[in-house]
Amino acid sequence: MSHQSKYRVKVLEEERLKRNAAHRKWYAQHPITLERRKRKKEYDKEYCARPEVIARRKIYDATPESKIRRKRAELRKYNISLEQYNEMFILQSGRDAITGLPLVSRREISHPSLPFATVDHDHVSGKFRGLLNNNINRALGLFKENPVWLRAAADYIEKHREAPCPL
Numbered sequence: 104m105s106h107q108s109k110y111r112v113k114v115l116e117e118e119r120l121k122r123n124a125a126h127r128k129w130y131a132q133h134p135i136t137l138e139r140r141k142r143k144k145e146y147d148k149e150y151c152a153r154p155e156v157i158a159r160r161k162i163y164d165a166t167p168e169s170k171i172r173r174k175r176a177e178l179r180k181y182n183i184s185l186e187q188y189n190e191m192f193i194l195q196s197g198r199d200a201i202t203g204l205p206l207v208s209r210r211e212i213s214h215p216s217l218p219f220a221t222v223d224h225d226h227v228s229g230k231f232r233g234l235l236n237n238n239i240n241r242a243l244g245l246f247k248e249n250p251v252w253l254r255a256a257a258d259y260i261e262k263h264r265e266a267p268c269p270l
Contacts, residue, residue, distance in 0.1 A: 111227055181222045183231050191234055192220060200233035 130137045150156060163169050175185050192208050199206055199218075206220040220234040226248060235243075246252045 178222065181224050181231050182229070183222070187231075188222070188234075191231075195234055199236045199239060201235060201239055204236060206234065206236060 151160075171185065174188070178185060178188055189208070192206075195206075197206055197208070197220075198204060199220075200223065205217055207217045208220055218236040218238065221237045221240045223232045223235045223240050223243070224230060225232060226244075243253075246256065
C-alpha cells in the first residue's frame with residue numbers, strides 16, 4: 104500500500120472516530136431521542152413480522168420494478184447509474200473481468216447456477232473498475248486489494264500443485 108493510501112485510510116479512520124464521538128455526545132445530551140429510536144426499532148421489528156406485511160412484501164418483491172429499484176439503490180453506493188452498469192455488462196460480454204467466466208446481470212431465475220455480477224470498486228479512490236463474480240470480488244476484499252499478497256497466494260497455489268505438502 105502506498106504512502107498516500109495509508110495516509111488516506113488513517114485520515115478516514117480519524118474522521119470516523121470524531122463522528123462517532125460527536126454522536127455519543129449528542130445522544131448523551133438527548134436521551135429521549137435515543138429511547139424513541141429503540142422503541143421504533145422494536146416496533147418495526149414486530150411490524151415486519153406480521154403475516155400480512157410478509158405477504159405484501161413477497162408480492163412487491165416479485166415485481167420487475169422492485170428488482171430495478173433495488174439494483175439502482177445498490178449502484179448508488181458506487182456512484183454509477185443502472186445504464187452505466189448495463190453498459191459495462193455488455194462491454195465485458197457478460198463475463199467476469201478477471202476469470203472470463205459467464206455472469207448474470209442479477210439473480211435470474213433462468214440461470215440460478217451462474218454467479219451474479221458484482222460491482223468492483225477501488226476502496227481508496229472509490230472508482231468503479233468493472234464487474235466481477237461475487238466470490239472473486241469478496242476474495243479481493245479479503246486480500247485487502249494488496250497485489251503483493253495476491254501474487255504470493257498465486258505462487259503458493261502453483262507451488263503446491265507441483266509438489267504437494269510432505270505431511
